[in-house]
Amino acid sequence: MLKLIKNGEIYGPEYLGKKDLLIVGNKIGYLAPEIKVPDDFVEIEVIDATDKLVVPGFIDSHVHILGGGGEGSYKTRTPEIQLTDITTAGVTTVIGCLGTDGTTRSMESLLAKARGLEEEGITTYIYTGSYRVPVRTLTGDIQDDLILIDKIIGVGEIALSDHRSSQPTVEDLAKIAAASRVGGILSGKAGIINIHVGDGQRKLDYLEEIISTTEIPISQFLPTHINRNQELFKAGIEYAKKGGFVDLTSSIDSTVSGSALSCSQGLKEMLAAGVSIDNITFSSDGQGSLPVFDEKGQFLGLGVGKLDSLFAEVRKSVNNEGIPLADALKVITSNPARILKLENKGVIKENKDADLVLLKKDTLEIETVIALGKVMIQNKEIKVKGTFQ
Numbered sequence: 001m002l003k004l005i006k007n008g009e010i011y012g013p014e015y016l017g018k019k020d021l022l023i024v025g026n027k028i029g030y031l032a033p034e035i036k037v038p039d040d041f042v043e044i045e046v047i048d049a050t051d052k053l054v055v056p057g058f059i060d061s062h063v064h065i066l067g068g069g070g071e072g073s074y075k076t077r078t079p080e081i082q083l084t085d086i087t088t089a090g091v092t093t094v095i096g097c098l099g100t101d102g103t104t105r106s107m108e109s110l111l112a113k114a115r116g117l118e119e120e121g122i123t124t125y126i127y128t129g130s131y132r133v134p135v136r137t138l139t140g141d142i143q144d145d146l147i148l149i150d151k152i153i154g155v156g157e158i159a160l161s162d163h164r165s166s167q168p169t170v171e172d173l174a175k176i177a178a179a180s181r182v183g184g185i186l187s188g189k190a191g192i193i194n195i196h197v198g199d200g201q202r203k204l205d206y207l208e209e210i211i212s213t214t215e216i217p218i219s220q221f222l223p224t225h226i227n228r229n230q231e232l233f234k235a236g237i238e239y240a241k242k243g244g245f246v247d248l249t250s251s252i253d254s255t256v257s258g259s260a261l262s263c264s265q266g267l268k269e270m271l272a273a274g275v276s277i278d279n280i281t282f283s284s285d286g287q288g289s290l291p292v293f294d295e296k297g298q299f300l301g302l303g304v305g306k307l308d309s310l311f312a313e314v315r316k317s318v319n320n321e322g323i324p325l326a327d328a329l330k331v332i333t334s335n336p337a338r339i340l341k342l343e344n345k346g347v348i349k350e351n352k353d354a355d356l357v358l359l360k361k362d363t364l365e366i367e368t369v370i371a372l373g374k375v376m377i378q379n380k381e382i383k384v385k386g387t388f389q
């Protein structure tokens, strides 16, 4: 019930100094310069965080938890994710999505997988739909999905500017955004539309057009894979400067595509170009396939996106790009929590969920991971495994 994390330096994600942190059940109970435990007190587990940094559990807003891929025929469908693929990466909240394949992967299975992971100890949400338009939902209607299904917090990933996209019109997309926005308003959710942006020439044009010709605000969209090539990245900078959110994919780097930027390089360049850190998020695209195509759209080969790339890119942002840790952490903690309206997530504050990661101070290695007050990883040792692991 009670766990006391002693002597850690807290980044919540802003620097809060050296503090003790008391976990009560699944919540952060108290945060104080020193919390002393009387000898005759009830049982309390003390976790020593000397020489460690205590940071919020990470949020990965784009994970193919059910598996994805299949772009090189059936044998290339990626497997379902396992609990420790998530927790060893320091991730305590995932947002699951389908992908290119909305036929053999269904919303019913995605919801069941999300519920399964939650039973195993982490927090999960999902987007309704896949790449394809019309959106194949759970209830038959986007707005109904948001209002009636707790786990559904938005729509996505809808594919644009990609040869695998279902080629929706601007009007198709505006209608989807409207349904997600109203569903979100009526259910107290973000109603975000997560947009997969491909390598196509139209880049973010459709979003720009919807924003300039309808009443839908720019904050309704979270386009992802913005670091996949230089031209899209430049368009992403202009889009973010207008107030849009941009998501960079941590499993993409120059080994996936020659003109891609890593997330850490992308973060550095965006900040230098004047984009607010508050508008930038990272996600892993974990467990999706990473198909590589030639310029004629011919499939060349593929790999699987890993969640551990998420914090690896934050660490590189600090160690290689000189971005302060308190800023770099935002892109996987408080920013996605705010954008996706996950009110108990992404910050270290009293009464918020006890999702925490302990990092080694000098190397920023992930040592201990706590999800909803439960120790999942302790000193790099897996304490909680998935049901079939």
Ligand code: ZN
Residues within 6 Å of the ligand: 157, 196, 197, 225, 285
């Ligand atoms: Zn995608």
